[in-house]
Amino acid sequence: MQHHTTILLIEIGALLFGLGMLGRLGRRFGLSPIPLYLLAGLAFGHGGVIPLSASEEFIGIGAQIGVILLLVMLGLEYSADELVDNLRSAAPAGLIDMLLNALPGAAFAFLLGWGWEAALVLAGITWVSSSGVIAKVLSDLGRVGNRETPVILSVLVIEDLAMAFYLPIATAVLAGSGLIPGLSTLGVAVVTVIAVLVVAIRYGGEISRFMSVKDPEALLLSVLGLTLFIAGVAGELKVSEAVGAFLVGIALSGPVAHHATQILSPLRDLFAAVFFVFFGLSTDPADVPPVLLPALGLAVLTMLTKVITGYLAARRVGIALPGRLRAGLALMPRGEFSVVIAGLAVAYGVDPRLAPLATAYVLITVVTGPMLARLPDYRWFKELVRRRMAAQQRATKPLPTPE
Amino acid sequence: MRVRVEQTPLPGIGVRHDLVTSSGRTVGVVSHRNGRRDLVLYDVDDPDSSLASIPLTDDEAEALADVLGASLMLGQLAGLRQQAAGLLTEQIALPAGSPFVGRKLGDTRTRSRTGASIVAVLRDREVIASPGPAFKFEANDVVVAVGTRKGLDGVTAILAGDDDG
Numbered sequence: 001m002q003h004h005t006t007i008l009l010i011e012i013g014a015l016l017f018g019l020g021m022l023g024r025l026g027r028r029f030g031l032s033p034i035p036l037y038l039l040a041g042l043a044f045g046h047g048g049v050i051p052l053s054a055s056e057e058f059i060g061i062g063a064q065i066g067v068i069l070l071l072v073m074l075g076l077e078y079s080a081d082e083l084v085d086n087l088r089s090a091a092p093a094g095l096i097d098m099l100l101n102a103l104p105g106a107a108f109a110f111l112l113g114w115g116w117e118a119a120l121v122l123a124g125i126t127w128v129s130s131s132g133v134i135a136k137v138l139s140d141l142g143r144v145g146n147r148e149t150p151v152i153l154s155v156l157v158i159e160d161l162a163m164a165f166y167l168p169i170a171t172a173v174l175a176g177s178g179l180i181p182g183l184s185t186l187g188v189a190v191v192t193v194i195a196v197l198v199v200a201i202r203y204g205g206e207i208s209r210f211m212s213v214k215d216p217e218a219l220l221l222s223v224l225g226l227t228l229f230i231a232g233v234a235g236e237l238k239v240s241e242a243v244g245a246f247l248v249g250i251a252l253s254g255p256v257a258h259h260a261t262q263i264l265s266p267l268r269d270l271f272a273a274v275f276f277v278f279f280g281l282s283t284d285p286a287d288v289p290p291v292l293l294p295a296l297g298l299a300v301l302t303m304l305t306k307v308i309t310g311y312l313a314a315r316r317v318g319i320a321l322p323g324r325l326r327a328g329l330a331l332m333p334r335g336e337f338s339v340v341i342a343g344l345a346v347a348y349g350v351d352p353r354l355a356p357l358a359t360a361y362v363l364i365t366v367v368t369g370p371m372l373a374r375l376p377d378y379r380w381f382k383e384l385v386r387r388r389m390a391a392q393q394r395a396t397k398p399l400p401t402p403e
Numbered sequence: 404m405r406v407r408v409e410q411t412p413l414p415g416i417g418v419r420h421d422l423v424t425s426s427g428r429t430v431g432v433v434s435h436r437n438g439r440r441d442l443v444l445y446d447v448d449d450p451d452s453s454l455a456s457i458p459l460t461d462d463e464a465e466a467l468a469d470v471l472g473a474s475l476m477l478g479q480l481a482g483l484r485q486q487a488a489g490l491l492t493e494q495i496a497l498p499a500g501s502p503f504v505g506r507k508l509g510d511t512r513t514r515s516r517t518g519a520s521i522v523a524v525l526r527d528r529e530v531i532a533s534p535g536p537a538f539k540f541e542a543n544d545v546v547v548a549v550g551t552r553k554g555l556d557g558v559t560a561i562l563a564g565d566d567d568g
C-alpha cells in the first residue's frame with residue numbers, strides 16, 4: 001500500500017512536470033497545448049513507450065473531474081440571457097452548422113462500415129468546434145473587435161448549447177437502451193435545460209447572492225461542491241455529468257460567476273490536462289497509423305464544411321467576402337468537446353477504431369486549424385480576395401454608361 | 404446630426420460599441436467582461452476587419468475620454484461665440500507673477516465678481532475641463548473663460564492681481 005502510493009506520486013509528479021514542459025514548448029511555437037497533451041497520453045498508455053500502471057485509476061477520476069470543470073467554466077462564460085438571445089438571433093446559422101458538419105461525420109462512419117452508434121458519435125465529433133482554441137486564436141490574431149467575430153461566437157454558443165441536448169442522447173443510445181428510451185432521456189434533458197435557463201434568468205441573482213464573493217476559499221469550495229454534486233445527480237438521471245456541470249455554470253451569474261471563473265481556472269487547467277492525457281492513454285498508439293488516412297480525409301472534408309458554415313453565417317449578417325472567409329477559417333479547429341464525445345464512446349466500448357480515429361482527427365484539425373486561420377492576414381490572400389471581389393462587382397453591376 | 408452608436412454583444416467576452424464617422428471610418432470599443440477595454444480601428448478597404456486593437460487601462464481610457472470631452476467642449480464654445488452675440492470666449496494666460504499661482508480657483512471669486520466663468524484650464528498641452536472651486540492653479544496655466552467683454556477684462560485683471568476688490 002505504502003509502496004503503491006509513492007509510485008503513484010512519482011508517476012503523477014513526473015507526468016505533470018512533463019506536461020508543463022510540453023506546454024511551454026508548445027507556447028513558443030504558438031501551438032495549443034491540447035495536441036501535446038494527447039500525444040503525451042499516447043506515449044504513456046497501453047502499448048506506449050512508458051506505461052503508467054499505478055496511477056491509471058487516479059488519472060481516470062481526474063479526467064472525469066476535468067470534463068466537469070471544462071463544462072462548468074464554459075457555462076460560467078455565458079449568461080442565460082446571452083444564450084437565449086443568441087438562440088433567437090443565430091438559430092439559422094446554428095442549423096446550417098449542424099447540417100454541414102454533423103452529417104459528414106455520420107456519413108463517413110457509415111462509409112467505413114461502422115454501426116449507427118459510431119455514426120452518432122462521429123457526427124458529434126465533427127460537428128463541434130473548439131471554443132477554447134478559437135477564442136485563443138481570435139485574441140492572438142487581434143480579431144476580437146472584428147465585425148465577423150460575433151458571428152463566430154454565436155455559432156460556438158449554439159454548438160455548446162446543442163451539446164446540452166446531444167450528450168444526453170448520445171449517453172442513452174450508447175448505454176444500449178435503444179432509441180425510445182433515448183428519446184425519453186432527451187425529453188428529460190430538454191425539460192431540465194429549459195427549466196434551468198428559466199430559473200437562471202428569473203432567479204439567477206438570488207442563486208448567486210447565496211454564495212459570498214468576499215471569501216475566496218468558501219466560494220471555491222461551494223462552487224466546486226455544487227458543480228460536482230449537480231454533475232453527479234445529472235449522471236444518475238442519465239442526463240450526463242457534463243451537461244449538469246454546464247447548467248450550473250449558466251445558473252451562476254454576475255460577480256459570483258466572475259470570481260468563480262478566476263478561482264476555478266487553475267483547477268480547470270490541471271484537470272483538463274489530465275483529461276486529455278487520459279484520453280490519449282486509452283488509445284494504443286499502434287492503432288493510430290491504420291486510421292491516419294481516413295482521419296486526414298475526414299479532417300479535410302469537415303474543415304471545408306466549417307469554412308462554408310462560417311461563410312454562410314457571416315453572409316447572413318451582411319459581412320463582406322474577406323470577413324466571411326475569416327469567419328469560416330477560424331471555425332475549423334475541433335478540440336475539447338470532440339474528445340469529450342469520443343471519450344464517451346470509449347467508455348461504452350463502441351467500435352475500437354473510433355478512439356484512434358478521433359485522436360488523429362483532433363490532432364490534425366487543432367494543429368492545422370489555427371495555422372490556416374492566419375491565411376486571411378497574408379498580403380497575397382488579401383490581393384486574391386480583392387481581385388475576386390472586383391470581378392464580382394463588375395459581373396453584378398455594369399458600370400454606368402455616361403449619357 | 405445624431406451619431407448612431409451600435410452595440411453588439413460578444414458572448415463570453417463582453418460587448419462592442421462602434422460608430423461610423425462622417426469621413427467613413429469605423430471606430431469601436433471592445434469592453435471585456437474582466438474590465439479590459441480595447442480601442443479598435445477598422446480597415447478602410449475591409450470595414451469588417453480591425454487594423455489595430457489598442458488595449459487601454461482604466462486610467463488611460465478615462466484620460467482619453469477626458470481629452471475628447473474637453474476638446475469637444477472647446478469646439479462647442481467656439482460655436483457659441485458665433486451664436487450668442489456679446490458672449491465671448493477668451494484664453495487668458497496666468498501671468499507669472501499672479502497671486503493665484505498655487506491657490507484655488509474658488510479664491511479668485513471671478514464668477515461672482517465679473518459674471519464670467521472659467522470653463523477650462525490648459526496645462527502642458529492637456530485640457531482640464533470644468534475645473535471645480537478646489538482646482539489649484541500652477542504657473543503657465545492658460546485659463547479659458549466665457550463672458551461679456553467687460554467680464555473677461557475683469558477676469559484678466561483679477562488673475563494678474565491688478566484689481567483691489
